[in-house]
Amino acid sequence: MADYITLNNGNRIPQVALGTSRISHEKLEVTIKRALEMGYRHLDTAFLYGNEAAIGKALQEHLESTTLSRQEVLITTKLYPNFMKGSAVGPALDESLRRLRLNYVDLFLIHVPCALKEMDTYPEKVTQSREFMSVDLRETWKAMEETVYMGKARSIGVSNFNTKQLDYICEVARIQPTVNQVEAHARFPQKKLHEFCKSRNIQLQAFGPLGSPCFTGSTEINRVQSSDNLVEHPVIMDIAEKYKRTPGQILLRNLVQRGMAVVPKSENPERMKENLQIFSFSLSDADMNKIDELDNGVRRFVFLWYKDHPEYPFDDVC
Numbered sequence: 001m002a003d004y005i006t007l008n009n010g011n012r013i014p015q016v017a018l019g020t021s022r023i024s025h026e027k028l029e030v031t032i033k034r035a036l037e038m039g040y041r042h043l044d045t046a047f048l049y050g051n052e053a054a055i056g057k058a059l060q061e062h063l064e065s066t067t068l069s070r071q072e073v074l075i076t077t078k079l080y081p082n083f084m085k086g087s088a089v090g091p092a093l094d095e096s097l098r099r100l101r102l103n104y105v106d107l108f109l110i111h112v113p114c115a116l117k118e119m120d121t122y123p124e125k126v127t128q129s130r131e132f133m134s135v136d137l138r139e140t141w142k143a144m145e146e147t148v149y150m151g152k153a154r155s156i157g158v159s160n161f162n163t164k165q166l167d168y169i170c171e172v173a174r175i176q177p178t179v180n181q182v183e184a185h186a187r188f189p190q191k192k193l194h195e196f197c198k199s200r201n202i203q204l205q206a207f208g209p210l211g212s213p214c215f216t217g218s219t220e221i222n223r224v225q226s227s228d229n230l231v232e233h234p235v236i237m238d239i240a241e242k243y244k245r246t247p248g249q250i251l252l253r254n255l256v257q258r259g260m261a262v263v264p265k266s267e268n269p270e271r272m273k274e275n276l277q278i279f280s281f282s283l284s285d286a287d288m289n290k291i292d293e294l295d296n297g298v299r300r301f302v303f304l305w306y307k308d309h310p311e312y313p314f315d316d317v318c
């Protein structure tokens, strides 16, 4: 069972969430039910992933056939960048809730700070329009706050925001962002952004925490800048052997021990189980330092698609 962390609004979230992007479509429902049986209590999805409907169906069926209650399972979803105008945010969440068969989500995140031209429909399969749109992030945030006042989101936050963008919304926020979900792993440990988030009491949640070993990315959207595989790295493998754990567990333990929440994706039952079992051991300072030395400052997700967007988050600030 995952350990919990308390957000700046007092709500608690499990420190491990199951990542659901790239879980193969045919395995999705069975994987969600299996995850809940194993003890996962936090599922991470997004409108973009096109899997909210399948997750909603699996969750509903599981809740109806077990003693588990809705309140025990946390669901994160994310605002698609085509719905960042203030007037579009609430209806976009309503659509996600409809697909998820829920009347609230536990965590609602702005997926990226880069608004795209508004769509007037909600496609089942998302193909992003490339047309950029200028939307003041404070306008989007104000509409995110409304979703809390309406009782449709228990907590709100952001994803892929840099320090400047966080400060920009925090300065006027009536509800502070609870979470910033960003890429973080041993190669790209986000030290500066993490310190900044801690100073603002914003929880950093790491996506790609294993270094996305199988993700090759499309050259257009996410040019993958490094091809190394962290789960096979000799330093990680040595530490794994020493603690009698798997390399994946060492990578995740390193991040949770630094105080991050993590979102590992797996559809393999053994690996799903091991990714939850990271709370009964701790790494020594010396081993944490060895992992620190793997930092090469190279992102795997550069969101090349948004490179020329005025709010592209990864240029000069952390």
Ligand SMILES: NC(=O)c1ccc[n+]([C@@H]2O[C@H](COP(=O)([O-])OP(=O)(O)OC[C@H]3O[C@@H](n4cnc5c(N)ncnc54)[C@H](OP(=O)(O)O)[C@@H]3O)[C@@H](O)[C@H]2O)c1
Residues within 6 Å of the ligand: 018, 019, 020, 021, 022, 044, 045, 111, 159, 160, 181, 182, 206, 207, 208, 209, 210, 211, 212, 213, 214, 215, 231, 246, 247, 248, 249, 263, 264, 265, 266, 267, 268, 271, 272, 274, 275, 301
């Ligand atoms: N906010 C954002 O912009 C954003 C961007 C990207 C991702 N995300 C979220 O973060 C989640 C995870 O990201 P990700 O899938 O890119 O990266 P990841 O979790 O670092 O890596 C997933 C890969 O590692 C494998 N794996 C899982 N557990 C393992 C273990 N213990 N040992 C060895 N290999 C293991 C998985 O294969 P098997 O399935 O075969 O185990 C899969 O190929 C996504 O599903 C999504 O929910 C968010």
